[in-house]
Amino acid sequence: MQFYKEWNRLFWSTTAEKAAEALGGVVPVVETLEQAFRECSRGKPFFGGDAVGLVDIALGSFVVWIRVVDEAAGVKLLDEAKFPALTAWAERFLAVDAVKEVMPDAGRLLEHYKGVLAKRASPSPAGY
Numbered sequence: 001m002q003f004y005k006e007w008n009r010l011f012w013s014t015t016a017e018k019a020a021e022a023l024g025g026v027v028p029v030v031e032t033l034e035q036a037f038r039e040c041s042r043g044k045p046f047f048g049g050d051a052v053g054l055v056d057i058a059l060g061s062f063v064v065w066i067r068v069v070d071e072a073a074g075v076k077l078l079d080e081a082k083f084p085a086l087t088a089w090a091e092r093f094l095a096v097d098a099v100k101e102v103m104p105d106a107g108r109l110l111e112h113y114k115g116v117l118a119k120r121a122s123p124s125p126a127g128y
Contacts, residue, residue, distance in 0.1 A: 003029045007062070010077070011069050014121040019073035026077065033059070034083045041085075045092050052096055060093040068109045072117065 006029045010022035040047045040055070047055040063078075070076050080087045093099055 003033065003059075003062075007066070007069075007077075010073065010075070011065070012120070013073060014117055016074060019075055023073075023075050023077065027082075030077060030083055030086065034086045037085050037089055041089075046089065052093065052099070056089075056093055060090070060099065063090045063094060064103050064106050064109060066090075068106055068113050071110055072113055 003026070006022070006026040010019060010026055013019040013022050037047060041049065044050050046052050047059075052060075066077055070078075078087045078090055094103065
């Protein structure tokens with residue numbers, strides 16, 4: 001899963017410089033996803049057509065995390081100008097009642113994520 005590999009670099013970036021570099025690696029993968037969505041959906045709202053399917057769930061499980069990482073890193077991966085079809089898909093996916101029921105709260109995730117990054121960026125105590 002190329003997306004996860006590249007996005008994971010962005011996820012663990014502790015500086016703006018590292019985030020910018022990682023964003024450069026993940027954007028081409030998202031370009032591929034944008035094209036894949038256009039081809040697979042054939043103009044329908046989801047990857048498999050009119051209803052949420054396995055691909056929607058697999059990729060959709062990252063959408064809230066993508067937004068959290070974007071906020072913390074000061075980037076915008078799902079940019080409407082660059083990826084209009086995928087950005088619209090993400091909005092539709094998050095609007096599905098069954099998805100809304102199970103998606104974690106973005107604000108709580110953001111606070112947790114910021115704490116994890118702060119610990120990761122701080123020097124380790126001696127002996128660890």
